[in-house]
Amino acid sequence: MMKIYNAIFLFCVFLVTLLSASIMLWSQPITGDLTRISAYPERWFGWNDAQQNIPIITNSARTDKKRHLLVVGDSFSEAGHWQAYLGEKYSFSFIHNGKTTLSKIISTIDREKPDAVIIEAAERAFPDMYGTGSTFMNSDGHCDSFALNSENETATTSFKAIDNITTLHQFPPMERKTFPTEGKSISEGFHAMKIWAKSITSPRKRKAKTLAITRNDLFSNQRNNQILLLSRDFLLYDSADEKSVTTIRCSMQKTADVLSQKNIPYVLLAIPDKTTAYQPYLADEAIRKRPALINRLHVNQIPHGIDMLPPIQAMAAAGHKDIYLPDDTHWGYKGFQLAAALIAMELDTQWLTAHD
Numbered sequence: 001m002m003k004i005y006n007a008i009f010l011f012c013v014f015l016v017t018l019l020s021a022s023i024m025l026w027s028q029p030i031t032g033d034l035t036r037i038s039a040y041p042e043r044w045f046g047w048n049d050a051q052q053n054i055p056i057i058t059n060s061a062r063t064d065k066k067r068h069l070l071v072v073g074d075s076f077s078e079a080g081h082w083q084a085y086l087g088e089k090y091s092f093s094f095i096h097n098g099k100t101t102l103s104k105i106i107s108t109i110d111r112e113k114p115d116a117v118i119i120e121a122a123e124r125a126f127p128d129m130y131g132t133g134s135t136f137m138n139s140d141g142h143c144d145s146f147a148l149n150s151e152n153e154t155a156t157t158s159f160k161a162i163d164n165i166t167t168l169h170q171f172p173p174m175e176r177k178t179f180p181t182e183g184k185s186i187s188e189g190f191h192a193m194k195i196w197a198k199s200i201t202s203p204r205k206r207k208a209k210t211l212a213i214t215r216n217d218l219f220s221n222q223r224n225n226q227i228l229l230l231s232r233d234f235l236l237y238d239s240a241d242e243k244s245v246t247t248i249r250c251s252m253q254k255t256a257d258v259l260s261q262k263n264i265p266y267v268l269l270a271i272p273d274k275t276t277a278y279q280p281y282l283a284d285e286a287i288r289k290r291p292a293l294i295n296r297l298h299v300n301q302i303p304h305g306i307d308m309l310p311p312i313q314a315m316a317a318a319g320h321k322d323i324y325l326p327d328d329t330h331w332g333y334k335g336f337q338l339a340a341a342l343i344a345m346e347l348d349t350q351w352l353t354a355h356d
Helices: 002-027 033-037 081-085 102-112 123-130 160-167 183-201 242-260 293-297 309-317 333-355
Strands: 067-073 090-096 116-122 208-212 226-230 266-271 305-307
Touching: 002 183, 033 208, 033 226, 067 102, 081 333, 090 102, 102 116, 102 242, 116 123, 116 242, 116 333, 123 242, 123 266, 123 293, 160 309, 160 333, 242 266, 242 293, 266 333, 305 333, 309 333
Parallel strands: 067 090, 067 116, 116 266, 266 305
Antiparallel strands: 208 226
């Protein structure tokens, strides 16, 4: 009897392993954060055009030969990729914006005396970081209104940055793995099987979703007539009322005011969600016409504020593929290059002005 039970157990283990291995081989090794949390295989949404093998420079030692930047940001900065493109000029220290407050940042500036500060946030994080009840602001951030001027809002985010990308250091090309090289990758097949099963039983709880797009040259994935998106992208799960927009904008302005009092260069970098970046190409008219939060904040009118949406959309319109990776919420190397160029331009302008 014991032998029968053992045989049944081993057969079940073999069956699950075989099924997992088959799914892994078909769906390909999972590399994107969106393919990892969704029921969509890497085979469909994995990038196929070569990327650059960017090193990670999140924290680096201070030296007398380089200016030091204090970076406060989210996963776009925690990856350390845009910093790598500026690694020949700067050293870096990183603090996650969800684990600190503006008052702590000011204390860090006073204590560590960085040469400049970069505060970065993605669009979907704006309400938590700058809205009512924000722990980062350590206040309700309330104000009644904010003034806009008639200046060209793209002045700070000059499209010269797109041309300046070619002057940055280029890293070796990297191909995406489409075949598993390790036996432990079988667990990815088991993971995919669990995700697919969960998506069948609870389809409304999917953390990622696909939408049709009107162009097939925006991404290098197999299903390039679709875009894979995080369900929490701001356009997909909410829209802010005017009071919320005012609070967020006023909090960003307050952040700029507090940093300006420290008399060091700084940048407020605003990154659009993937949905917003490709909004003009969404086939769904209702979402395509929905007002984007980042557009309503007029970040470029905040001193040293950089709204990355206009240059990103300009690059997409010019035919650049994989600015955002098709299997990920984050950029491909072109997006990180653009961020590096924009930050470098803004800091150079401030240092030049300081020496005049």
